[in-house]
Structures are given as C-alpha cells and as structure tokens.
Amino acid sequence: MLKLPWIRIWLVTCALCSGISFEAHAQDNPAPDLSNDTLIDGLPETLLPWRDPNNPNVQLLDKGWNKYYLRKDMMGDNPKREPGPIDLQRYHVLPTKHAFPTYFGLPYAMTTEDLIAGEVDVALVGAPSSFNPSAGTGWAANYMRLIHNYDFAQTGHDMWFNNQYFDLLNIVDYGNANQHPSLMVQNFADQALVFKEILEGGAMPMVIGGEHGTQVASLLALYSHFGPKSFTVVHFDAHTDLAPPDGRLGMFTHGGAALRWAHEQGLINGDQIFHVGLRGAYESVERMNWMQDTKTNYYFMPRFERNGFEETAQELFEELKGRRIYISIDVDVMDPSVVPGTSNPETGGFTSLQMMKLLRGLMLQNEVIMVDWTEYSPLLDDRRRNTANTISRLQRHMFAAMAARKEGITDPNYVHPAMLKDNSAEN
Template sequence: MNAAEPRGPVDSSRVPRYAGPATFARLPRLDEVGTADVAVVGVPFDTGVSYRPGARFGGNAIREASRLLRPYNPAQDASPFALAQVADAGDIAANPFNINEAVETIQAAAADLLDTGARLMTLGGDHTIALPLLRSVARRHGPVALLHFDAHLDTWDTYFGAEYTHGTPFRRAVEEGILDTEALSHVGTRGPLYGRKDLDDDEKLGFGIVTSADVMRRGVDEVAQQLRERIGDRPLYISVDIDVLDPAHAPGTGTPEAGGLTSRELLEILRGLASCHLVSADLVEVAPAYDHAEITSVAASHTAYELTTIMSRQVAAASQSDRHSAASRASGAGAPGE
C-alpha cells in the first residue's frame, strides 16, 4: 500500500453524484495519484463476439452506474478506498480491426500496469480480453488459479477458424500453461451446448463445473466453501462474464441464457471468496445497448466493487504484515548475544 493516505472518491456531500467525470466509483484518475494498489482499467474491445456486439461500451456504462457506490462496504465490513489506493487507469485502446494485434496491445498495457505493483480490476469489453490479461498476470505470479463466472464454458477451440474469440480464451490459456490446472472452475454455467464433447473437452482441460442449478440447490455458502477448497492459497484470478446472471438481472449482454444466477447470489459467492489470494480480476460482456434501465450496469458496478474490496483488504493486510515483520526485525537487532 502507498505510504501516503489513499485518496478516495469525490465527496458526494459537496459534488452531486451526477456531476463531474465518471471515473469508477468517482475515484481519482491514476495520473492524479501517480501509483495505485488497485487499478481499475477499461478495455473497450468487442471484436471477438459471436452474436450481439456492444460490449466495447461496457466499461463506461459500468463507470456511470458506479456513481452511486458508497465508500463503506457493510457486507465485507471494509472501507476499500481508505484501505488502499484505488484509481481509475482509463482505457487500453486496442485495434478493433485486428484481433491478434489487439490481444498483444492489451497484454503489453496490462503488464505495464502490473509492473507498478498494482492489481487489476478490468472492465471489458468481450471475453477475448481475458487471455492477454491472464498472460500478463501469469508473467508476474506464474500459473494462476481461475474462477470463471459465466453461462458458457469459453473453452471451445475455434470459431470460423479463429483461435482468439470470446468463446476460446480459457482453452488457449490452458494450452499456454498460464493456468494452474489443479485449481480451475466454471461457476454458473447453463444452457445448450454443441454436443457432449464440449463437456468432455472441458474436463480434460482441468475445469470443474458448478452450474447455476448447483448454486440454486446447494446455496451460496456451500458453493463458496467448495470453491475456496479447490483454490486453496494459490494466486487467484477471477473472470466474470455478466451473462452468468439471469437475463432478468442482466439483459444487457451479448449472449443471454435463461436460468442464471441472481445478482444477490453472485455477490454473496464473491464475498465468500474474500479469504482467497485474489491477484486480479475482470468483468466483461456488459453491452449497454440492450440494458433496460441500467439493470446490467448496476449489477456489474456492484460486482466490480466487491472484487475491488477484496483486493483492497488484501493489500492492507499485506502491508500490515510487512510492518509487523519490519518491527520484529528492528526489535531483534539489538538483542543480547548478537
């Protein structure tokens, strides 16, 4: 955590929430604070979609909806923006006409942010962006555990011969050795598939599956416990496709599927993962053109808030542990017999 006190959101008692720049949660821009412990960054890219486009506008829609977020999170008993410096790092601009080039651009820009010591909360964009983000995170942490919240598997091989699409990132990630195959799980999957082979291939890649029906039957506490046991203390990356939510809770997405999670279930499962070692996360596939009354964007903003809170708490805990270690070393330096 930065030595200086973190700079938090704009004071809503002085500036109305609907006024001023729409940074995430009305937080400062990264260039206003210099460095951040958690950087919220947008990736307005949706060239990898297979059905409805529009997720390129998702990041800014989430930022607009996040104006109503407040600085204290009672569900996690934490003030995330006081515990760590969280800042809006703006957008990574990627070529919308060349997927391969865009993937390289996103990977390089994410690596630059991670090299500052920040954890990333990335706002997509379509799910294609998960691959370059995972490459950058694995470069720093080694192969990472993955929890993938989505209606779909996203482990297909190709679409129309293309290897990089929003339906293929996690197959590529396993093939590249950047995921810990002992700690992978989809959460919230449902709906028709192309065939039984989809599930067989997914299992061979190392993924466990918690379907949306499993969440309904088992409940969020049991599911969260199961996921914690699968992840252990490994570095964890969480990827959330907003279509993990039922279309009643998230109509604004490109490939909606009936029978999904409620927003309450998603938030509660994420809160149940607060003890996991979350190194970065993404939230993708918000397509505001199909979003009625900002239902999807509001759910997405709260999802990003919970993930940001988890990372901020862990930054603060690590900083406190470092201070205790330094104090112990200092107190032992002059001990008798040394």
Template sequence: MSSNGHATNESRARGPVDSSRVPRYAGPATFARLPRLDEVGRADVAVVGVPFDSGVSYRPGARFGGNAIREASRLLRPYNPAQDASPFALAQVADAGDVAVNPFHIGEAVDTIEGAADELLGTGARLMTLGGDHTIALPLLRSVAKRHGPVALLHFDAHLDTWDTYFGAEYTHGTPFRRAVEEGVLDTEALSHVGTRGPLYGKQDLDDDAKMGFGIVTSADVMRRGVDEVTDQLRQRIGDRPLYISIDIDVLDPAHAPGTGTPEAGGLTSRELLEILRGLASCHLVSADVVEVAPAYDHAEITSVAASHTAYELTTIMSRQIAAGRESADGRESADGRTAA
C-alpha cells in the same frame, strides 16, 4: 499515524469525490467517482477499461461496457458493510482509463492489452478490468502469470469459453480459457466454471473441458446446494494459490442482466453472485475482470448496476488483502527493530 510511526494507508489514499459537495450525477464518470491514475501517480488497484468487442459471436456492443459500468458506479459509497471494509481508504484505488486497442485486428488487440496489463502490473498494482468481450481475458491472464506463475481461475459465465475456434479464428470470446490452458498460464489443479447452463454443440464440449482440468458448478447447483456450500467447495479447490476471477455478466439470469451479448435463461441472481464473491474474501485474489456488458440491450441500467457492484466487491477483496499485507510487513519491521517506535 500508526503505532510504529508510519502514516496509515487511510491517510495516504485519495478516495472518491465528496458527494456532499458534488452531486453523484455530476462530474466525470470515473469508477466509483475515484481519482484518475494520473492524479495520484500510482495505484494499489487500477480500474482499467478495455473497450474491445471484435471477438463476439452474436450481439456486439460490449466495447461500450466499461463506460456504462463507470456511469452505473456513481452510487457506490466508500464503506462496504457486507465486507466491513472501506476499500478506498485501505488502498489507493484509481481509474486508469481505457486501453486503446485496434478494433479491426484481434491479434494486434490481444498483444496491446497484454502490453498495457504488463505496464500496470509492473507498478505493483492489481487490476480490476472492465470489458469489453471475454477475448480480453487471455492477454490479462498471460500478464498476471508473468508475475505469479500459473494462476487458479474462477470463471463465472453461462458458457464454458473453452471452445477451439470460430470460423477458424483462435482468439474469440468463446476460446480464451482453452488458449490459456494450452499456453500454461493456468494452474490446472484449480480451475472452475461457475454458473454455466444452456445448450451446447455436443457432449464432447464437456469432455474436452474436463480434460483441461475444469470443474463445473452450474447455476442449478447453486440453486439446489446453496451459496455457502458452493463457496466452501470453491475455496477448497483454490487453496492458497494466486487467484484470478473472470466474470462474464451473462452468468446472471437475463432478468438481472439483460444487457449482454449471449443471454441464457436460468442464471444466477445478482444476490447469489455477490454473496459467492464475498465468501471468497480469504482467497489470494491477484486481479479480476468483469466483461460482456452490452448497454444497448440494457434497460434502467440493470446490467451495468449489477456489474458495478460486482467490481466493487472484487475491489474490496483486493484492497483488504493489500492492507493486511502492509500491516504484516510493518509488524515484521517492528519486530526486527528496523522501525522506530
């Protein structure tokens, strides 16, 4: 019990399966071996898969990414020393399963994803979404903006994803953030790409991107300036705005993430990505996604392991903030005399 008479969240949250009783390689592959959402009723952080990759322009296969990340997450443990937190004790984290989407109609799929996100966010949960290709970011951002207004965006990716159309299609994995800007769901004072690199169709791509309000931190910038300086710049740009983080796993160098649809040489290391995320722990993270894991091109689970650790760091940030918010609310109740000592 807490000092104000409330049961602490640590006593309420149901965590992962006990690995001293059930080996990590046994049993259902939920994210980090956490309970399913239907087993706990509601969650503070819902891990949800979106097995959709009909918006890709090159290699398909990201529809299998969510389950590959879940399998690779079996070795995640309940205490995160890098953030000095036990995320699955601080908040109820649960695996909400997959959103069933139409693989033959992108528009219908986008609508389905938005509806599913609306339903989960409507319970008060934050979302940790496992893709799927990057098309799914648009409906997720639409849904988050319904609750928070236009949000700040940190977009980790080798590519800009602010192109207009492919073969006349407005909704693809290369267009979600142009659409999001056009629809007003992003705060254009706080938009950043991180880890971009590689050839473009022309300099106009960069000019158009800048007009939308995006700042760019390339993978070379991270290498030359270092993680701490880059992270400090990102924090200043975000401020106290509600933040959505979208991570295309191809932000990592192919040495660290070969299992993806559009690999580009010269990317971040997995260590750099994880350290940047840890440095954003003070930001108001309202939801996040990790996308574009295509396990058919992976080997030794290199990509899905990196993605599972990435999702773990994001989940930890959200769980810590949820717990801090509850402590603050409990303190206010005690100060107002509404809670028995």
C-alpha cells in the same frame, strides 16, 4: 517459438475428411520457458504466435497496421509533474452525476510510475473490445463511468463489512486500452501491455470489458508477469468458452476459446481452471469430455440447484483455499432478470445476492491478482441501466472485501458482527 501441434491437426483433418469419428484425449502440456524469449512489443514471443513470421497461418499486415497502438509519452508530452494519481474532482462533496467521469469519481493515473508513487492497490482500466456478434460491448468501459445512481464521488460504505473501502484502499482509474477495429489478436496483445503496466506498478488490475476476448489479454499479461502455471483461473460464466480448434473462426484464439488455447500452449493445467455457473444451451459432449480429460474443475448450475447454493459455495471456497487466483466474470453468469444488458443471456443464473457471496468470499480468502468484467452491453441494457448498476455495486462489494482482507480478515464467510445484531430486545 512455440510450434503448432501439426500432427494432431493432420490427424483430425484426415479423420474429418474420411468421415471417421475421431476424439483426441487432452492432457496437460509442459510449460514453455518464457524467460529466454525474445520480447515482441514487450511480450514474450511464445505468447504471440500470430506474430511468428515462419507460421503460414499468420495474417499479413500492411504498413501502418499498428497506428492504433502508438502511445503518447504521458510524462514528456504533458506539463512536467511529480508522479502520482491526479484527482480531477473540484469539490470535496460531489454527486457522481456532477463529477468528472472517472470510475467512482476516483483519481486518475497514467503511468506505472503514478501507481508506484501513489501506492495504488487497485487500478480500474477499460478494455472496450467489441468482437462479438451481439452489439455494444465496446461501449461498456466508458459507460461504467456514468452510472445512473445518486452516488457520491470517492465515497462508499459496505453493509457486510461496516467499512469505508475508499478510505482503506488506494484505487484509481487507469483510463482505457485502445482497440483497432479489425485486428482482434493484436488488440489482445496491446491490452495486455496496459494490464502489465498495472501489475508492474504493484496494483491489481480490475478490467472493464469488452467482450470476453478480454480474457485473452488478461492471460497474456499475467503469464508474462508471473510465468506459466503460476495461478488459478476462476471463470464465472454461463458458457464454458472452450471452443476446439475447428470452432475458432480461423483465429488462433478468441473470447470463446481463451482457456483451452492457454492449456494447449502449456500455460495452464486443467486443475488450475474453475468454471462456475455453467448452464449454456449450446455446449457439447466434446467439451464435457475435454474438461474431464484435463481434470478441469466445474460447477454447473444443476449442482447449485440440487445440493443447495450455500453448501456448494462452501465446496468452492474449500477447493480454492490457498490458491493465487485470477477472477474472470462474464456477466451472463447471472440471471437475465438481474443483468438484461448482456450479449448472451442464459436463464437460470445467479442472483446478485448469490454473486455477492461468491465474490466477497474469494476476495477475502484468496490472493486475487486480477479481475475482469466482460460481456456487458449498454445498448442491450434496460432503461434503468440495471446491469451497469449491478456491476458497479458488485465491484464496490469486492473493494470492501479486499479492504477487509488488508486488515487481516480472511474467513470467506465473515460478516461484521454489527450487521448481524438484533437490537429489538434492547429498545
């Protein structure tokens, strides 16, 4: 079991109590060996310090605390069937507003066996977490199944790639993870198990949160499946989400501290973290120093503004070339004019067109092992539900890029020639 850095905590406490200025210089820590860990409910014990009975900071839970996490036997409790995705739509041509509400009207999968049998490429899964002072993120997972656009189920064509991505990829709706109304970190662990099922089925999870605590669950699943220090995190966010230990509200970690916590535990090196779109109004010199000490990569919005979006995007693609990546998207990375329905809006963000460029470039160039979308609040969205529509369109664009990569296209700047041709001279 990984132990807390008690000496560091003692030194910081003494410094604070005495009024002495104290600054710890962060550095990369050795990776824990998860291979010999005891599994606690399916995850290595090192990843779950809140379940360590010898840790004095563990929350005591009464009998029945795990009621929200008890699973049905999806094969045994239902009529017998062969494994594989189930198409819940009755008609061949079906507007999504008339369709049974799955993501994009897609088939539904319940188990890892369904994913394997269906040779699924992407599994969309909801993580309706709402541990956030701003209300509404818990509704996002289901609301994204009810997009207010005149779309058609299981149908899509992309104008950058000239492909019909749902014909080229096997994509399913994998339902939702549950949430206990009071137990934040326990929810992370249960969500991680659902995401891990998808990874074990050979599919890429695309998670619809939820507040950014979803990132903790994503990291738990990925480290459990791939191992520590085995991938790079590309974190699209207006905010660093690098809360120090004294800013974690008494929790081991939360949505505003996931990457820093992972670094403290030796699960990731600083140079495996890329922050993109930073401009938040409540960061600090301490967090800047931490990023510099750990050699964390960061792309602040002033860099895009001063050097130009296109040049800076190319620098990002070049730095990430050849890396296996997990993409975590807090929708507040975009400007509030684009995504009004977010928990912590910050002016000066990306346009939707710029976001399309960044996401498709990474989906083309890199091996992407997971994507999560967080901090969408339907309760804060405008009447047209523009935030939901923007997220949905960006997801479609990522599918199209993923389909193009499957066909061998890896240039992050690729656009289908037909989309750039001017026919005016020929007509």
